[in-house]
Amino acid sequence: MPTDSDTFCDSELACAKINLALHVRRRLPDGYHDIETIFAFLDCGDVISVGTGQAITLLIDGPFSDGLSNSNNLILDAAHLLASHANVEAGARLHLEKCLPVASGIGGGSADAAATLRLLNRFWETGLSLEALAQLSEPLGADIPACVLNQTCRGEGIGQDLVPLENGALEGHYALLANPLVPVSTAIVFQDWDGVDRGALQDGDLMDAAIAGRNDLQKPAGNLAPIIADILSELGKTEPVMARMSGSGATCFGLYETEQLALAAREDIAAILPDIWTMVGGLK
Structure with a gap:
Protein backbone atom coordinates (compact mmCIF):
# COMPACT_ATOMS: atom_id res chain seq x y z
CA MET A 1 0.00 0.00 0.00
CA PRO A 2 1.21 3.54 -0.63
CA THR A 3 2.38 5.31 2.51
CA ASP A 4 1.36 8.74 3.74
CA SER A 5 4.58 10.11 2.31
CA ASP A 6 3.63 8.96 -1.18
CA THR A 7 2.08 11.72 -3.25
CA PHE A 8 0.15 11.12 -6.44
CA CYS A 9 -0.78 14.26 -8.30
CA ASP A 10 -3.38 12.80 -10.68
CA SER A 11 -5.43 9.66 -11.23
CA GLU A 12 -7.58 8.06 -13.90
CA LEU A 13 -10.44 5.56 -13.68
CA ALA A 14 -9.91 2.40 -15.74
CA CYS A 15 -13.58 1.80 -16.45
CA ALA A 16 -15.01 -1.70 -16.58
CA LYS A 17 -15.93 -2.66 -20.14
CA ILE A 18 -18.88 -4.79 -21.18
CA ASN A 19 -19.76 -6.22 -24.57
CA LEU A 20 -23.48 -5.70 -25.00
CA ALA A 21 -23.19 -8.06 -27.96
CA LEU A 22 -20.26 -9.93 -29.49
CA HIS A 23 -20.70 -11.64 -32.86
CA VAL A 24 -17.76 -13.72 -34.10
CA ARG A 25 -17.90 -13.85 -37.89
CA ARG A 26 -14.79 -15.76 -38.97
CA ARG A 27 -11.27 -16.81 -38.07
CA LEU A 28 -8.43 -14.82 -39.59
CA PRO A 29 -5.14 -16.29 -40.88
CA ASP A 30 -3.12 -14.45 -38.21
CA GLY A 31 -5.01 -16.17 -35.39
CA TYR A 32 -7.31 -13.25 -34.60
CA HIS A 33 -11.03 -13.25 -35.33
CA ASP A 34 -13.28 -10.97 -37.33
CA ILE A 35 -15.91 -9.72 -34.87
CA GLU A 36 -18.75 -7.25 -34.50
CA THR A 37 -19.37 -5.92 -31.02
CA ILE A 38 -20.94 -3.12 -29.03
CA PHE A 39 -18.61 -1.82 -26.32
CA ALA A 40 -20.09 -0.03 -23.32
CA PHE A 41 -18.32 1.31 -20.22
CA LEU A 42 -19.28 1.63 -16.57
CA ASP A 43 -18.47 4.47 -14.19
CA CYS A 44 -16.45 2.13 -11.94
CA GLY A 45 -13.34 -0.04 -12.21
CA ASP A 46 -9.63 0.04 -11.39
CA VAL A 47 -7.78 3.27 -10.55
CA ILE A 48 -4.39 4.35 -11.95
CA SER A 49 -2.49 7.11 -10.13
CA VAL A 50 0.73 8.90 -11.05
CA GLY A 51 3.42 10.85 -9.28
CA THR A 52 6.85 12.14 -10.19
CA GLY A 53 9.70 9.66 -10.46
CA GLN A 54 13.12 9.30 -12.07
CA ALA A 55 12.03 6.16 -13.93
CA ILE A 56 8.77 4.54 -14.99
CA THR A 57 7.75 2.28 -12.11
CA LEU A 58 4.60 0.50 -10.99
CA LEU A 59 3.15 -0.38 -7.59
CA ILE A 60 0.07 -2.60 -7.40
CA ASP A 61 -2.41 -3.22 -4.60
CA GLY A 62 -6.13 -3.75 -4.19
CA PRO A 63 -8.41 -6.79 -3.81
CA PHE A 64 -7.26 -8.44 -7.06
CA SER A 65 -3.56 -7.57 -6.96
CA ASP A 66 -2.29 -11.05 -6.06
CA GLY A 67 -0.21 -12.60 -8.80
CA LEU A 68 0.10 -9.42 -10.87
CA SER A 69 3.59 -8.38 -11.93
CA ASN A 70 4.88 -4.86 -11.35
CA SER A 71 7.58 -5.40 -13.97
CA ASN A 72 5.78 -7.32 -16.74
CA ASN A 73 2.50 -5.48 -17.12
CA LEU A 74 0.45 -3.81 -19.87
CA ILE A 75 0.50 -0.62 -17.81
CA LEU A 76 4.27 -0.38 -18.17
CA ASP A 77 4.06 -1.35 -21.84
CA ALA A 78 1.60 1.50 -22.41
CA ALA A 79 3.76 3.98 -20.49
CA HIS A 80 6.92 3.09 -22.40
CA LEU A 81 5.04 3.17 -25.72
CA LEU A 82 3.82 6.71 -25.09
CA ALA A 83 7.20 7.85 -23.79
CA SER A 84 8.92 6.52 -26.90
CA HIS A 85 6.31 7.95 -29.27
CA ALA A 86 6.38 11.42 -27.69
CA ASN A 87 10.14 11.47 -26.91
CA VAL A 88 9.46 11.83 -23.19
CA GLU A 89 12.52 11.53 -20.98
CA ALA A 90 10.72 12.08 -17.66
CA GLY A 91 9.79 9.17 -15.42
CA ALA A 92 6.48 8.37 -13.75
CA ARG A 93 5.64 6.59 -10.52
CA LEU A 94 2.46 4.65 -11.29
CA HIS A 95 0.09 2.99 -8.85
CA LEU A 96 -2.68 0.53 -9.71
CA GLU A 97 -5.57 -0.13 -7.34
CA LYS A 98 -6.83 -3.41 -8.79
CA CYS A 99 -10.56 -3.67 -8.10
CA LEU A 100 -11.67 -5.79 -11.10
CA PRO A 101 -11.11 -9.55 -11.35
CA VAL A 102 -8.32 -10.70 -13.65
CA ALA A 103 -9.14 -12.51 -16.94
CA SER A 104 -12.82 -11.76 -16.54
CA GLY A 105 -14.02 -10.31 -19.86
CA ILE A 106 -14.59 -6.76 -18.61
CA GLY A 107 -11.50 -4.96 -19.82
CA GLY A 108 -9.20 -5.42 -16.85
CA GLY A 109 -5.65 -5.11 -18.14
CA SER A 110 -6.84 -3.45 -21.35
CA ALA A 111 -8.68 -0.76 -19.40
CA ASP A 112 -5.64 -0.29 -17.15
CA ALA A 113 -3.34 0.24 -20.13
CA ALA A 114 -5.84 2.61 -21.73
CA ALA A 115 -6.24 4.65 -18.55
CA THR A 116 -2.46 4.82 -18.25
CA LEU A 117 -2.24 6.37 -21.71
CA ARG A 118 -4.90 8.97 -20.90
CA LEU A 119 -3.29 9.74 -17.54
CA LEU A 120 0.28 10.07 -18.81
CA ASN A 121 -0.90 12.10 -21.79
CA ARG A 122 -1.93 14.72 -19.22
CA PHE A 123 0.95 14.18 -16.81
CA TRP A 124 3.65 14.43 -19.48
CA GLU A 125 1.66 17.07 -21.43
CA THR A 126 2.12 15.16 -24.67
CA GLY A 127 -1.05 16.72 -26.10
CA LEU A 128 -2.35 13.73 -28.06
CA SER A 129 -6.05 13.43 -28.85
CA LEU A 130 -8.03 10.40 -27.67
CA GLU A 131 -8.17 9.23 -31.28
CA ALA A 132 -4.39 9.46 -31.59
CA LEU A 133 -3.92 7.61 -28.29
CA ALA A 134 -6.33 4.91 -29.46
CA GLN A 135 -4.39 4.47 -32.70
CA LEU A 136 -1.09 4.40 -30.81
CA SER A 137 -2.44 1.67 -28.51
CA GLU A 138 -3.39 -0.77 -31.28
CA PRO A 139 -0.27 -2.99 -30.97
CA LEU A 140 -0.91 -3.47 -27.24
CA GLY A 141 -4.15 -5.45 -27.59
CA ALA A 142 -7.41 -5.78 -29.48
CA ASP A 143 -9.65 -4.14 -26.85
CA ILE A 144 -7.30 -1.33 -25.82
CA PRO A 145 -8.28 1.29 -28.45
CA ALA A 146 -11.95 1.01 -27.42
CA CYS A 147 -10.92 1.31 -23.77
CA VAL A 148 -8.90 4.43 -24.62
CA LEU A 149 -11.98 6.08 -26.19
CA ASN A 150 -13.88 4.99 -23.07
CA GLN A 151 -17.34 5.50 -24.57
CA THR A 152 -20.05 3.40 -26.16
CA CYS A 153 -18.92 2.35 -29.61
CA ARG A 154 -19.31 -0.30 -32.24
CA GLY A 155 -16.21 -2.37 -32.97
CA GLU A 156 -15.46 -4.42 -36.05
CA GLY A 157 -12.43 -6.18 -37.52
CA ILE A 158 -10.54 -7.49 -34.50
CA GLY A 159 -12.40 -4.92 -32.43
CA GLN A 160 -10.23 -1.94 -33.39
CA ASP A 161 -12.34 -0.50 -36.22
CA LEU A 162 -14.40 1.77 -33.99
CA VAL A 163 -17.45 3.95 -34.50
CA PRO A 164 -18.46 5.97 -31.41
CA LEU A 165 -22.19 5.80 -30.69
CA GLU A 166 -24.66 7.99 -28.87
CA ASN A 167 -26.03 6.13 -25.85
Whole structure:
Protein backbone atom coordinates (compact mmCIF):
# COMPACT_ATOMS: atom_id res chain seq x y z
CA MET A 1 0.00 0.00 0.00
CA PRO A 2 1.21 3.54 -0.63
CA THR A 3 2.38 5.31 2.51
CA ASP A 4 1.36 8.74 3.74
CA SER A 5 4.58 10.11 2.31
CA ASP A 6 3.63 8.96 -1.18
CA THR A 7 2.08 11.72 -3.25
CA PHE A 8 0.15 11.12 -6.44
CA CYS A 9 -0.78 14.26 -8.30
CA ASP A 10 -3.38 12.80 -10.68
CA SER A 11 -5.43 9.66 -11.23
CA GLU A 12 -7.58 8.06 -13.90
CA LEU A 13 -10.44 5.56 -13.68
CA ALA A 14 -9.91 2.40 -15.74
CA CYS A 15 -13.58 1.80 -16.45
CA ALA A 16 -15.01 -1.70 -16.58
CA LYS A 17 -15.93 -2.66 -20.14
CA ILE A 18 -18.88 -4.79 -21.18
CA ASN A 19 -19.76 -6.22 -24.57
CA LEU A 20 -23.48 -5.70 -25.00
CA ALA A 21 -23.19 -8.06 -27.96
CA LEU A 22 -20.26 -9.93 -29.49
CA HIS A 23 -20.70 -11.64 -32.86
CA VAL A 24 -17.76 -13.72 -34.10
CA ARG A 25 -17.90 -13.85 -37.89
CA ARG A 26 -14.79 -15.76 -38.97
CA ARG A 27 -11.27 -16.81 -38.07
CA LEU A 28 -8.43 -14.82 -39.59
CA PRO A 29 -5.14 -16.29 -40.88
CA ASP A 30 -3.12 -14.45 -38.21
CA GLY A 31 -5.01 -16.17 -35.39
CA TYR A 32 -7.31 -13.25 -34.60
CA HIS A 33 -11.03 -13.25 -35.33
CA ASP A 34 -13.28 -10.97 -37.33
CA ILE A 35 -15.91 -9.72 -34.87
CA GLU A 36 -18.75 -7.25 -34.50
CA THR A 37 -19.37 -5.92 -31.02
CA ILE A 38 -20.94 -3.12 -29.03
CA PHE A 39 -18.61 -1.82 -26.32
CA ALA A 40 -20.09 -0.03 -23.32
CA PHE A 41 -18.32 1.31 -20.22
CA LEU A 42 -19.28 1.63 -16.57
CA ASP A 43 -18.47 4.47 -14.19
CA CYS A 44 -16.45 2.13 -11.94
CA GLY A 45 -13.34 -0.04 -12.21
CA ASP A 46 -9.63 0.04 -11.39
CA VAL A 47 -7.78 3.27 -10.55
CA ILE A 48 -4.39 4.35 -11.95
CA SER A 49 -2.49 7.11 -10.13
CA VAL A 50 0.73 8.90 -11.05
CA GLY A 51 3.42 10.85 -9.28
CA THR A 52 6.85 12.14 -10.19
CA GLY A 53 9.70 9.66 -10.46
CA GLN A 54 13.12 9.30 -12.07
CA ALA A 55 12.03 6.16 -13.93
CA ILE A 56 8.77 4.54 -14.99
CA THR A 57 7.75 2.28 -12.11
CA LEU A 58 4.60 0.50 -10.99
CA LEU A 59 3.15 -0.38 -7.59
CA ILE A 60 0.07 -2.60 -7.40
CA ASP A 61 -2.41 -3.22 -4.60
CA GLY A 62 -6.13 -3.75 -4.19
CA PRO A 63 -8.41 -6.79 -3.81
CA PHE A 64 -7.26 -8.44 -7.06
CA SER A 65 -3.56 -7.57 -6.96
CA ASP A 66 -2.29 -11.05 -6.06
CA GLY A 67 -0.21 -12.60 -8.80
CA LEU A 68 0.10 -9.42 -10.87
CA SER A 69 3.59 -8.38 -11.93
CA ASN A 70 4.88 -4.86 -11.35
CA SER A 71 7.58 -5.40 -13.97
CA ASN A 72 5.78 -7.32 -16.74
CA ASN A 73 2.50 -5.48 -17.12
CA LEU A 74 0.45 -3.81 -19.87
CA ILE A 75 0.50 -0.62 -17.81
CA LEU A 76 4.27 -0.38 -18.17
CA ASP A 77 4.06 -1.35 -21.84
CA ALA A 78 1.60 1.50 -22.41
CA ALA A 79 3.76 3.98 -20.49
CA HIS A 80 6.92 3.09 -22.40
CA LEU A 81 5.04 3.17 -25.72
CA LEU A 82 3.82 6.71 -25.09
CA ALA A 83 7.20 7.85 -23.79
CA SER A 84 8.92 6.52 -26.90
CA HIS A 85 6.31 7.95 -29.27
CA ALA A 86 6.38 11.42 -27.69
CA ASN A 87 10.14 11.47 -26.91
CA VAL A 88 9.46 11.83 -23.19
CA GLU A 89 12.52 11.53 -20.98
CA ALA A 90 10.72 12.08 -17.66
CA GLY A 91 9.79 9.17 -15.42
CA ALA A 92 6.48 8.37 -13.75
CA ARG A 93 5.64 6.59 -10.52
CA LEU A 94 2.46 4.65 -11.29
CA HIS A 95 0.09 2.99 -8.85
CA LEU A 96 -2.68 0.53 -9.71
CA GLU A 97 -5.57 -0.13 -7.34
CA LYS A 98 -6.83 -3.41 -8.79
CA CYS A 99 -10.56 -3.67 -8.10
CA LEU A 100 -11.67 -5.79 -11.10
CA PRO A 101 -11.11 -9.55 -11.35
CA VAL A 102 -8.32 -10.70 -13.65
CA ALA A 103 -9.14 -12.51 -16.94
CA SER A 104 -12.82 -11.76 -16.54
CA GLY A 105 -14.02 -10.31 -19.86
CA ILE A 106 -14.59 -6.76 -18.61
CA GLY A 107 -11.50 -4.96 -19.82
CA GLY A 108 -9.20 -5.42 -16.85
CA GLY A 109 -5.65 -5.11 -18.14
CA SER A 110 -6.84 -3.45 -21.35
CA ALA A 111 -8.68 -0.76 -19.40
CA ASP A 112 -5.64 -0.29 -17.15
CA ALA A 113 -3.34 0.24 -20.13
CA ALA A 114 -5.84 2.61 -21.73
CA ALA A 115 -6.24 4.65 -18.55
CA THR A 116 -2.46 4.82 -18.25
CA LEU A 117 -2.24 6.37 -21.71
CA ARG A 118 -4.90 8.97 -20.90
CA LEU A 119 -3.29 9.74 -17.54
CA LEU A 120 0.28 10.07 -18.81
CA ASN A 121 -0.90 12.10 -21.79
CA ARG A 122 -1.93 14.72 -19.22
CA PHE A 123 0.95 14.18 -16.81
CA TRP A 124 3.65 14.43 -19.48
CA GLU A 125 1.66 17.07 -21.43
CA THR A 126 2.12 15.16 -24.67
CA GLY A 127 -1.05 16.72 -26.10
CA LEU A 128 -2.35 13.73 -28.06
CA SER A 129 -6.05 13.43 -28.85
CA LEU A 130 -8.03 10.40 -27.67
CA GLU A 131 -8.17 9.23 -31.28
CA ALA A 132 -4.39 9.46 -31.59
CA LEU A 133 -3.92 7.61 -28.29
CA ALA A 134 -6.33 4.91 -29.46
CA GLN A 135 -4.39 4.47 -32.70
CA LEU A 136 -1.09 4.40 -30.81
CA SER A 137 -2.44 1.67 -28.51
CA GLU A 138 -3.39 -0.77 -31.28
CA PRO A 139 -0.27 -2.99 -30.97
CA LEU A 140 -0.91 -3.47 -27.24
CA GLY A 141 -4.15 -5.45 -27.59
CA ALA A 142 -7.41 -5.78 -29.48
CA ASP A 143 -9.65 -4.14 -26.85
CA ILE A 144 -7.30 -1.33 -25.82
CA PRO A 145 -8.28 1.29 -28.45
CA ALA A 146 -11.95 1.01 -27.42
CA CYS A 147 -10.92 1.31 -23.77
CA VAL A 148 -8.90 4.43 -24.62
CA LEU A 149 -11.98 6.08 -26.19
CA ASN A 150 -13.88 4.99 -23.07
CA GLN A 151 -17.34 5.50 -24.57
CA THR A 152 -20.05 3.40 -26.16
CA CYS A 153 -18.92 2.35 -29.61
CA ARG A 154 -19.31 -0.30 -32.24
CA GLY A 155 -16.21 -2.37 -32.97
CA GLU A 156 -15.46 -4.42 -36.05
CA GLY A 157 -12.43 -6.18 -37.52
CA ILE A 158 -10.54 -7.49 -34.50
CA GLY A 159 -12.40 -4.92 -32.43
CA GLN A 160 -10.23 -1.94 -33.39
CA ASP A 161 -12.34 -0.50 -36.22
CA LEU A 162 -14.40 1.77 -33.99
CA VAL A 163 -17.45 3.95 -34.50
CA PRO A 164 -18.46 5.97 -31.41
CA LEU A 165 -22.19 5.80 -30.69
CA GLU A 166 -24.66 7.99 -28.87
CA ASN A 167 -26.03 6.13 -25.85
CA GLY A 168 -29.65 6.85 -26.81
CA ALA A 169 -31.96 4.48 -24.95
CA LEU A 170 -29.01 3.18 -22.90
CA GLU A 171 -28.78 6.53 -21.11
CA GLY A 172 -29.39 6.22 -17.38
CA HIS A 173 -29.13 2.42 -17.23
CA TYR A 174 -27.13 0.53 -14.63
CA ALA A 175 -25.28 -2.76 -14.95
CA LEU A 176 -24.83 -5.48 -12.37
CA LEU A 177 -21.59 -7.38 -13.00
CA ALA A 178 -21.33 -10.93 -11.65
CA ASN A 179 -18.18 -13.02 -11.84
CA PRO A 180 -17.58 -16.49 -10.35
CA LEU A 181 -13.88 -15.74 -9.70
CA VAL A 182 -12.91 -18.43 -12.19
CA PRO A 183 -10.32 -17.04 -14.65
CA VAL A 184 -11.17 -17.93 -18.26
CA SER A 185 -8.52 -17.86 -20.99
CA THR A 186 -9.50 -15.61 -23.89
CA ALA A 187 -7.25 -17.60 -26.23
CA ILE A 188 -8.85 -20.93 -25.30
CA VAL A 189 -12.39 -19.55 -25.54
CA PHE A 190 -11.77 -18.19 -29.05
CA GLN A 191 -10.03 -21.44 -29.98
CA ASP A 192 -13.09 -23.42 -28.87
CA TRP A 193 -15.56 -21.25 -30.85
CA ASP A 194 -17.35 -23.58 -33.27
CA GLY A 195 -16.58 -21.49 -36.35
CA VAL A 196 -20.23 -20.96 -37.30
CA ASP A 197 -21.11 -17.46 -38.54
CA ARG A 198 -24.53 -16.72 -37.05
CA GLY A 199 -24.92 -13.36 -38.72
CA ALA A 200 -24.26 -9.68 -38.29
CA LEU A 201 -25.26 -7.19 -35.64
CA GLN A 202 -28.40 -5.38 -36.67
CA ASP A 203 -28.26 -1.70 -37.54
CA GLY A 204 -30.46 1.03 -36.11
CA ASP A 205 -31.38 1.67 -32.49
CA LEU A 206 -28.54 0.79 -30.12
CA MET A 207 -30.71 -0.81 -27.45
CA ASP A 208 -32.63 -2.88 -29.99
CA ALA A 209 -29.37 -4.04 -31.59
CA ALA A 210 -27.92 -5.00 -28.20
CA ILE A 211 -31.00 -6.96 -27.12
CA ALA A 212 -31.29 -8.71 -30.49
CA GLY A 213 -27.58 -9.56 -30.41
CA ARG A 214 -25.75 -12.41 -28.79
CA ASN A 215 -22.34 -13.40 -27.46
CA ASP A 216 -20.89 -16.16 -29.63
CA LEU A 217 -18.24 -16.89 -26.98
CA GLN A 218 -20.81 -17.67 -24.28
CA LYS A 219 -21.02 -21.37 -25.14
CA PRO A 220 -17.27 -22.13 -25.27
CA ALA A 221 -16.71 -20.09 -22.09
CA GLY A 222 -19.55 -21.96 -20.41
CA ASN A 223 -17.87 -25.25 -21.28
CA LEU A 224 -14.81 -24.08 -19.32
CA ALA A 225 -16.81 -22.51 -16.47
CA PRO A 226 -20.29 -24.12 -16.21
CA ILE A 227 -21.26 -21.71 -13.42
CA ILE A 228 -21.70 -19.05 -16.13
CA ALA A 229 -25.02 -20.69 -17.03
CA ASP A 230 -26.10 -20.58 -13.37
CA ILE A 231 -25.26 -16.88 -13.11
CA LEU A 232 -27.16 -16.05 -16.29
CA SER A 233 -30.14 -18.06 -15.07
CA GLU A 234 -30.24 -16.15 -11.78
CA LEU A 235 -29.75 -12.81 -13.54
CA GLY A 236 -32.71 -13.64 -15.76
CA LYS A 237 -34.92 -14.05 -12.70
CA THR A 238 -34.23 -10.44 -11.66
CA GLU A 239 -36.06 -9.17 -14.79
CA PRO A 240 -33.26 -7.15 -16.36
CA VAL A 241 -33.60 -5.30 -19.64
CA MET A 242 -31.06 -7.86 -20.87
CA ALA A 243 -28.57 -10.34 -19.40
CA ARG A 244 -25.51 -11.70 -21.15
CA MET A 245 -21.91 -12.76 -20.69
CA SER A 246 -19.31 -10.08 -21.46
CA GLY A 247 -16.33 -10.64 -23.73
CA SER A 248 -14.75 -14.06 -23.37
CA GLY A 249 -16.11 -14.44 -19.84
CA ALA A 250 -16.58 -15.31 -17.16
CA THR A 251 -18.24 -12.04 -16.05
CA CYS A 252 -21.95 -11.79 -16.82
CA PHE A 253 -24.09 -8.70 -16.57
CA GLY A 254 -27.68 -7.65 -16.15
CA LEU A 255 -28.82 -4.28 -17.42
CA TYR A 256 -31.42 -2.32 -15.42
CA GLU A 257 -33.33 0.92 -15.84
CA THR A 258 -32.42 2.26 -12.38
CA GLU A 259 -29.66 1.90 -9.80
CA GLN A 260 -32.20 0.69 -7.25
CA LEU A 261 -33.20 -2.21 -9.49
CA ALA A 262 -29.56 -3.14 -10.07
CA LEU A 263 -28.79 -3.06 -6.34
CA ALA A 264 -31.86 -5.15 -5.56
CA ALA A 265 -30.77 -7.68 -8.18
CA ARG A 266 -27.33 -7.76 -6.57
CA GLU A 267 -28.89 -8.73 -3.24
CA ASP A 268 -30.95 -11.45 -4.91
CA ILE A 269 -27.94 -12.90 -6.71
CA ALA A 270 -25.75 -12.79 -3.60
CA ALA A 271 -28.36 -14.72 -1.63
CA ILE A 272 -28.31 -17.56 -4.15
CA LEU A 273 -24.64 -17.44 -5.20
CA PRO A 274 -22.81 -15.96 -2.19
CA ASP A 275 -19.29 -16.77 -3.44
CA ILE A 276 -19.39 -14.71 -6.63
CA TRP A 277 -18.02 -11.20 -7.09
CA THR A 278 -20.44 -8.42 -7.95
CA MET A 279 -20.26 -4.73 -8.81
CA VAL A 280 -22.93 -2.20 -9.79
CA GLY A 281 -22.17 0.75 -12.01
CA GLY A 282 -23.89 3.21 -14.30
CA LEU A 283 -23.31 3.18 -18.03
CA LYS A 284 -21.16 6.13 -19.09
